[in-house]
Amino acid sequence: MYEFLSNSCPSTYALGTFAILWVLVWFYRDNLKITRVSEKHVFVTGCDSGFGNLLCKRLDKRGFRVLAGCLTEKGADDLKRAAGPFLKTCILDVTSSASIQKAMEWTKKEVGDKGLWGLVNNAGRSLPMGPSEWMKIEDFESTLKVNMTGVIETTMTFLPLVKKARGRVVNVASVLGRVAANGGGYCISKFAVESFSDCLRRDIQGFGVNVCIIEPGFFKTQVTSLEPIERELHRLWNQLTPEVKESYGDKYLDKYIWIQRLIMNAICDSDLSKVTNCMEHALLAVHPRTRYSAGWDAKFLWIPLSYMPACFVDIALKLVMPKPAKGV
Numbered sequence: 001m002y003e004f005l006s007n008s009c010p011s012t013y014a015l016g017t018f019a020i021l022w023v024l025v026w027f028y029r030d031n032l033k034i035t036r037v038s039e040k041h042v043f044v045t046g047c048d049s050g051f052g053n054l055l056c057k058r059l060d061k062r063g064f065r066v067l068a069g070c071l072t073e074k075g076a077d078d079l080k081r082a083a084g085p086f087l088k089t090c091i092l093d094v095t096s097s098a099s100i101q102k103a104m105e106w107t108k109k110e111v112g113d114k115g116l117w118g119l120v121n122n123a124g125r126s127l128p129m130g131p132s133e134w135m136k137i138e139d140f141e142s143t144l145k146v147n148m149t150g151v152i153e154t155t156m157t158f159l160p161l162v163k164k165a166r167g168r169v170v171n172v173a174s175v176l177g178r179v180a181a182n183g184g185g186y187c188i189s190k191f192a193v194e195s196f197s198d199c200l201r202r203d204i205q206g207f208g209v210n211v212c213i214i215e216p217g218f219f220k221t222q223v224t225s226l227e228p229i230e231r232e233l234h235r236l237w238n239q240l241t242p243e244v245k246e247s248y249g250d251k252y253l254d255k256y257i258w259i260q261r262l263i264m265n266a267i268c269d270s271d272l273s274k275v276t277n278c279m280e281h282a283l284l285a286v287h288p289r290t291r292y293s294a295g296w297d298a299k300f301l302w303i304p305l306s307y308m309p310a311c312f313v314d315i316a317l318k319l320v321m322p323k324p325a326k327g328v
Contacts, residue, residue: 032286040165041111042283043067043103045094045154046123048075050221051172055120055276059283060087067107069094069123094123094150104157115164118283121151121171124189126223127232130256132183133244134236143185148192155200166208170282171197173213175293175302181317201290212282216275217295217302218267226264230257249325256322263320267297 034040042059046052047068053075056068060083069092070076076089090106093099107116125146128139155169162169176182177190194213201211218224237245237253278292293299305313 029287030285030289033284034286037284038063038065039114040117040167041065041067041107041114042118042120043069043107043116043158044120044122045069045092045150046071047079047089048072050122050223051216051219051272051275051279052120052122053079054272055122055279056087057083058273058276058280060084062280062284064117064283065110067110069103071123092123094154095145097153100150100154100157104161107158108161111161111165113164115167116158116161117165117167119155119158119162119167119169120279120283121154121169121193122279123150124172124223126186127184127228128236129182129184129186129229130233130236131248134240135184136239139236140185140188144189144192147186147189148196151193152196155196159204162209163204163207168210168212168282168288169197169200170212170214170279172279173197173215175215175217175295175298175306177215178306179302179313210282210288211290212288213291214275214278214282215291215293215298215303217293217298218264218269219272219275219295220268220270221272224264224268226261229260229264233257233260247324247326252322252324259320259322267301269295269297 042064044052044056044059044066047056047070052068056066056079059066063086066083066087068076068079068087068089070079070089071091071093073091076091080087080089088110090103091099092103123146125143127143128135151171155171159169171193173193174186174190176187177192177194180187180191197211197213204211222228233253233256275294278294282288282292293303305316
């Protein structure tokens with residue numbers, strides 16, 4: 001027994017030493033930052049409000065040449081007034097090929113021979129959300145056009161500029177791209193962003209381009225605003241056939257809305273900087289991470305839940321959601 005312990009101690013000590021060194025090296029590499037940011041351009045989509053708006057302001061203060069794609073003239077004007085002279089805006093609708101192409105041509109003139117250091121695909125929408133059976137195909141498509149097709153087309157259109165700078169693409173996914181917790185196009189689109197980002201990263205890493213995924217938890221933005229969520233749920237309910245309504249029961253919608261309010265009020269974080277900090281690291285780090293989980297719920301609830309067996313997740317969600325009147 002003594003001989004066994006004597007022989008095992010050196011290997012245990014070596015393993016512990018290796019683990020400590022690995023952690024120290026990881027922290028050192030993780031904190032290495034790029035230089036000369038004033039010479040680098042970053043294009044951000046969805047900058048009218050929320051994460052994109054805050055990110056543009058913070059990158060502007062750091063000295064980046066920020067190119068902000070806004071959906072509305074008001075959003076663009078408000079952002080320009082709140083930022084410095086080096087931040088520039090354009091109108092961008094990621095569901096329009098012509099709009100994306102026009103934004104790319106404008107960006108190409110702005111960046112010149114330097115190329116585009118960063119492309120942040122932040123634009124997104126969440127509605128409509130609700131039980132899958134309540135959706136029509138156009139309900140799925142309205143979300144997929146922004147969150148999935150919009151991300152893919154914008155990335156592929158801007159990619160030559162990013163390759164020229166050996167820069168990085170930062171795609172905003174979601175914890176709901178790990179755990180499909182509700183129906184509609186949102187979870188589907190965010191799973192697609194995860195997959196597209198992984199494929200793209202492996203395809204172009206040989207060109208010195210990094211692709212990073214941001215996986216925010218629940219934050220207080222327009223995406224999680226209760227009023228439009230509830231309005232859309234009522235619209236979906238009203239378009240159901242009498243037979244489908246009967247299967248769920250008259251009180252199901254009210255219970256569903258009550259649970260939505262409970263979840264949003266209990267989980268949503270008002271500190272948007274937790275997300276933009278991850279975006280900034282992805283743009284500033286010499287060795288950016290592949291994935292960033294932002295928010296306490298992402299780290300301690302959704303990401304761990306994504307590694308659980310499917311039956312465990314099914315049971316957990318079943319306990320939370322209301323039971324249909326004619327459920328079994």
